[in-house]
Amino acid sequence: MKKLWMALALWGALAAQLHAQWKPVEGRISTQWSEQVNPDKVLSEYPRPIMERTEWKNLNGLWDYAIIEKGKHSPSVFDGKILVPFAVESSLSGVAKTVGAEKELVYRRSFDVPSSWKGKKVLLHFGAVDWKTDVWVNDVKVGSHTGGFTPFSFDITEALQGKNNTLLVKVWDPTDKGYQPRGKQVSRPEGIWYTPVTGIWQTVWLEPVSESYIQDLRITPDIDNSLLSLKALVKDATSKDLVEVKVFDGQQLVAQGKSINGECVQVAMPENTKLWSPESPFLYTLKVSLKQNGKLVDEVSSYAAMRKYSSKRDANGIVRLELNNKPLFQFGPLDQGWWPDGLYTAPTDEALLYDIQKTKDFGFNMIRKHIKVEPARWYTYCDKLGIIVWQDMPSGDRNPEWQNRKYFEGTEMKRSAESEACYRKEWKEIMDALYSYPCIGTWIPFNEAWGQFKTPEIVEWTKQYDPTRLVNPASGGNHYTCGDMLDLHNYPAPELYLYDAQRATVLGEYGGIGWVVQGHIWEPDRNWGYIQFNSSKEVTDEYVKYAEKLYDLIPRGFSAAVYTQTTDVEVEVNGLMTYDRKVIKLDEKRVREINRKLCESLNK
Structure with a gap:
């Protein structure tokens, strides 16, 4: 019991320290939910419910940040702390500073990999980062991405070194000084044009996967023919891959199908198929499995709706x-x-x-x-x-x-x-x-x-x-x-x-x-x-x-x-x-x- 109390006290002290390092920047109105933002548990929900695995690790929270001249080396000394995944210009980031086209935003944090993931590949996921992103793990360049609105990921397995690892992210966003899609962001907000959004603005997370795994799902309903088609994009696909799809209405299995050789799985839906609509938004639950030589190597949960x-x-x-x-x-x-x-x-x-x-x-x-x-x-x-x-x-x-x-x-x-x-x-x-x-x-x-x-x-x-x-x-x-x-x-x-x-x-x-x-x-x-x-x-x-x-x-x-x-x-x-x-x-x-x-x- 004494150890439990000591652990709770330590956790409380750590939480207090985190709060001391961060607070929203005042000066603007805020929503009622601002007060609920906790820097050691920010946006902790699973970020990809359309394709969910049981194991994952959230990297949201307080990171080091620095704003540097564009093209310069990453700094050895950082400007302070930023709350990821809130854009640097926002109140909730704790920074509320403008970066601009002539500078870059650099993030850094340490992370560990659970020992239970040993022998697995480790993927680093970004929900969205605006706009050009370069990523290093332990000083090893693991990938780059352009685009401010879509998720992307990198296999960082070979860059990991035991439990203690360092992640560094560099972002450049020219806002309205570039040609890239940017929506309503402008350097000088007025009228229908709003504040710039630079850097990480969706959840950053880790996920363990097998050597061969399901990268994406493409789900297509066909109500006219009572078919549900599912194409599983498999990383490092082989001729031994078998994809199996099971369709559930609640807990009841109502349909299933299989495919090999990268073919789309076509599932014949029951005659009394429930259609999705605003009045009745019914969703079927899916279990999608990847098997090789009869052995389960990956499985994800998903859902689908029959609608047209x-x-x-x-x-x-x-x-x-x-x-x-x-x-x-x-x-x-x-x-x-x-x-x-x-x-x-x-x-x-x-x-x-x-x-x-x-x-x-x-x-x-x-x-x-x-x-x-x-x-x-x-x-x-x-x-x-x-x-x-x-x-x-x-x-x-x-x-x-x-x-x-x-x-x-x-x-x-x-x-x-x-x-x-x-x-x-x-x-x-x-x-x-x-x-x-x-x-x-x-x-x-x-x-x-x-x-x-x-x-x-x-x-x-x-x-x-x-x-x-x-x-x-x-x-x-x-x-x-x-x-x-x-x-x-x-x-x-x-x-x-x-x-x-x-x-x-x-x-x-x-x-x-x-x-x-x-x-x-x-x-x-x-x-x-x-x-x-x-x-x-x-x-x-x-x-x-x-x-x-x-x-x-x-x-x-x-x-x-x-x-x-x-x-x-x-x-x-x-x-x-x-x-x-x-x-x-x-x-x-x-x-x-x-x-x-x-x-x-x-x-x-």
Whole structure:
């Protein structure tokens, strides 16, 4: 008992020391979850629920950091401590400093490898790092990566030296001084443009695997033929590999299938297959096993949904979006996914879930994820709650020549070869990373002509690469007769000013009803919305008025709509909630009633 008390006292002293080394930088509003952030247990949930193994080690927490001149050697003395995985510019990082294109951010930490992992390969995973990343383990270069929104990993086995190891990460991010996809980050935030996000902003973790192991899963449902297809990408695949998939409804095994020679496993689903929808978001549990000569060498847990996204002309000749071969009016908010305390990163997993749950509570059935990609757990929550996701490609390469130009239909940006290659690489990586999530219903390669180029070619490639989803070519951008939708933007009220008889016509953005809630704003002035009011009732009345107008436009041709937006973001005050999520601005009951009316408008 005495040893137990001594151990508890030691742990308490260590925890106190960690807290003393870190605290959020004050000066801005914050969410209620900021107070729950614990530096010795930050974002401790398993980071990849779509493909889960039992063993792993979280490397989030306090790391050393330094900001150095670009191209210089890593420092021997560091500037202080940073809380990973919060971007260096954020309050929760404990730093809140700007790096800029002329400098680099360097991280360092020590780690040990559990003795139970002996004889295994060890993978080092990064959820996302913005933008160019170089990694060393024990002074051995283990890998590099470019891209600010997708996961990547390195096999670090040969660089390990016993239990005590040192990890060093160097990051360069030019923000709006480069051609890379960056979403809404700018060097000088204002209006609809926000604070830069540099460096690690998702979980860093270790995972032991066998010599041959499952690298990725590509899961494809086919409700028309009652088939579930699963392609397992196997590292160091051999002709001896056998992949086995078992499908469970709760604890009951309902279907299974096997394949060899790298073939896709095709599982015949039962006749009474349960379909996924916003009203009934049923998920099947999967066990995927890799066997060699009858011996189990790897096994992961996953999940899948039987659902289908398509479009079809209705009895009145209007092309409608369909879910599971039935028309569905898809309606949801524009969701930026920004946080006053964590910027790109939600303070806690509970916070990450909160915005999705409130979207469901408001009566929406869809979210347009606006020029940002979220952590894997965000998409799993959408899968579980029944929220369809329209996924934007984060825009980039907004050079001054393009930014100051007035655009007309048919006019596009000319990207450099380097810029175009970067776009194509990162768009493919985003699609690969998100392919297996049932919630993803629509891909959006471009937003409002921001960096739009070679639209028909990009759209055709997107549709061929993933024929199971719809493609919205350019939400509110230059309009080409390709893809599955014509997407209009109109602020503040809905207007049907163009119509496409061959594709679905959707309202990709409207609304933007603003209200400054004192005590819950990013800055004391400079706040704006597309239209502003002074009370919850006024904002709610205007919201309902727009929704009723939208309802009347559905028989005339609208098949989906997106309201701007889920929350206030920095100086934008047009959210359904304040930026700190502490005030719901509108009458939730009235909003839910009219939203449900819209979502159910085609279910007749």
